[in-house]
Amino acid sequence: MSTQSPPKLINLVRGWPAPSLLASELLSSAAQRVLSDPAIFVPALQYGPDPGYQPLREALAQWLGRxxxxxxxxxxxxISGGASQNxxxxxxxxxxxxxxxxxxxxxxxxxxxxxxxxxSGFEGxxxxxxxxxxxxxxxxxxESIRKLEAEQGEAQDAAYKDPGKFRKHYRHVIYVVPTCANPSGKTMSLARRSSLVKLARKYDALVVCDDVYDCLQWPVGGDLTPPSEWPPEMKxxxxxxxxxxxGQAKDDPRGFGYAVSNGSFSKLVGPGIRTGWVEGSPAFAYGVxxxxxxKSGGSPSELCAAMVAQLISSGELENYLEKIVRPALQKRHMLxxxxxxxxxxxxxxxxxESGLLGAKVYGGYFVWLTLKDGISAKVVADKALREENLIVGSGDMFQxxxxxxxxxxxxxIRLTYSWESEEDIVEGVRRLGDVIRKVKETPRDSQQPARGERDDDGLKNFK
Ligand SMILES: Cc1ncc(COP(=O)(O)O)c(C=O)c1O
Structure with missing residues (x-):
């Protein structure tokens, strides 16, 4: 039996911000301001209005508008409790x-x-x-939606929920991450965005966009100085x-619209803040x-919303993203x-190499690798964990x-550069190279994933 201790665990699957990217100091001073002023803390510690903490709605509207x-x-x-809750x-x-x-x-x-x-009942x-x-x-x-509509037509059970005056039920939901996608890292072109909205209008579909990485982009191959003006392909x-x-579609008399943006402060401030926002038509925002x-508890995360509102209206959040978060992610990505x-x-x-076809920009947390000569990513991921104490996300996770x-x-294979230290990012990729080389050297018919072994502690909480 080998007495060698295993190498240090490196987790390249965890989609969390590194501890150094949690905005603890900013939040601490915002919390002081909020909790020492009754004009702020009384509403912030009460049940709030249904659409959320009004100063945050206003600050966000200004910031996102710009x-x-x-x-x-x-x-x-x-205002929401983050993209998942919303x-x-x-x-x-x-x-x-x-x-x-x-x-x-x-x-x-x-x-x-x-x-x-x-x-929500969509299993299967x-x-x-x-x-x-x-x-x-x-x-x-x-083609797929058209086929499904043709097969099912109107033959569906009667709806069992009444949407009432302020909501409606869509016939389809389309879920996408248009910018710096998790897991592919891809950014959807402008032309595709427009065509997707048109398609949604045609089939009464709601496009739900998790826009959680939009503010985390950078030019590829440049130096680490943030651009003073973001180029249009990053906006x-x-x-x-x-x-x-x-404009409002004629089939949408109440003006709910066909696309919503699900935003989050998880990757900007820290996931524990559990605060985000949804943007859509006024009718949609009111409906949600x-x-x-x-309605029962008031909008979620009222106290955190008050803290974040401070950070946005003071300009501290934008400054922090520009000076700390984006350069750190850019460097990690480059390494x-x-x-x-x-x-x-x-x-x-x-x-x-680039998130957006034809542009030199990247962003978000993830890099997507393709093994070109037919070896199984699952075999590689299993071997990486067993032999190198290295966790990577094999593609089957994202089916x-x-x-x-x-x-x-x-x-x-999806790799994450947001979580581990710079040194361990590089070491993790080096170990992955060793594993891939060994798998390539193994005869194809003896390459088997060790099923079951990956459900251990190291794989908990990965996103
Ligand atoms: C695409 C996407 N949506 C949603 C989330 C989770 O967002 P939140 O923390 O706001 O629930 C993540 C986090 O990894 C994500 O990558």
Whole structure:
């Protein structure tokens, strides 16, 4: 038996911000300000209005208005408990599993969204649709929806929820991460964004966009000084902006719209803050605020919302993102890419260099690798854990639950650069190279994943 102790655990699957990227000092001073002034803390510690803490709605409207070049309108914003919590609220308020036909998920997908859809009654009706280098494969999506509509027509059980005056039920939900996607790192082109909104209008679909990485982008290959002006390719309009610009559709008399943006402070301030926002039409924002659990308890995260409102209106958050968070992620990404070119590219591993086709920009937390010569990513991931104490996300994790056969990612691996230290990012990629080399040297028919062994502690809490 070997007496050698295993190498230090390196976790390249965990999609959390590194401890150094948690905004503890800013929050501490914001908390002081909030909790020492009764004019702020009394409303912040009470049940709040359904659409959320008003000063945060206003501060966000200004900030997002500047960032995306849209007219600030707090009525379009509802404060949430973060993107995950709010996805559940959207489904509770705007879908009925007896009426809503299916949830269409871009694949590879943000896997943890699958359970949120299942909890809302869509188990077995999550449908994977493909993307190409520009984003959503619209022809494939259009064809699949058209086919499903033709098969099912009106033959569906009567709806069992009454949406009432302030909400409606959509016939389809389309779930995407248009910018710096988790897990692919891809950013959808402007043309695809517009076409996707048009397609949603055609089929009465709601496009739910997790826009949680929009503010975390940087130019690739540049130095680490943040650009004073963001180039337009780093500020693509959200789908909800495009929907707004298209004007109210004639089939939508109450003006709910067809695209919503699910924003979050998790990756900007720290996930424990559990605060985010949703932006859509005023009717949609009001409707989601009518979700039962919100009406009963008031909007979620009222106290945290008051702290974040301080950080936005004082300009501290923007400054922190520009000076601390983006340069740190940019550097981590650069180090990971350099290590990939050195240790993985010679082993026929392909990596996406830019998030947006034709532009030199990247962002978010993730890099997506493709093993080009047919070896299984699951075999690699299992061996990495067993022999190198290295955790990586094999592509099968990101298949759409229940529709795995349609699109599988047997030869893909997701790596995260947000969590481990700079040194361990580089060391992790080096170890991955060793593992891939060993797998390549093993005869194909003896390459088997050691099933079951990956469900250990190291894999808990990975996103
Ligand atoms: C695409 C996507 N959506 C949602 C979340 C979770 O957001 P929140 O912490 O606001 O619930 C994540 C976190 O990894 C994510 O990558």
């Amino acid at each position: 960032h995306y070049g849209v007219k600030p309108d707090p009525e379009r914003i509802c 996805l559940a609220c959207i489904l509770q308020s705007f879908t009925d599993p007896a009426y809503t036909r299916a949830v269409w998920m871009i694949a590879p997908c943000y896997h943890l969204a699958c359970d949120i859809f299942k909890d 009706r999550l449908k994977a649709f493909p993307e190409d280098e520009e984003g959503v494969d619209l022809e494939a999506l259009d 693509l309009p959200r789908l909800c902006d495009i929907d707004l610009a298209m 605020a009518q979700t039962g659990s919100t 990971m890419m350099d290590a990939i070119y050195k240790h993985l590219t010679p082993l026929a591993v392909e990596v996406r 759409v639950h229940g529709d795995e056969e349609r699109l599988n990612f047997d030869s893909a």
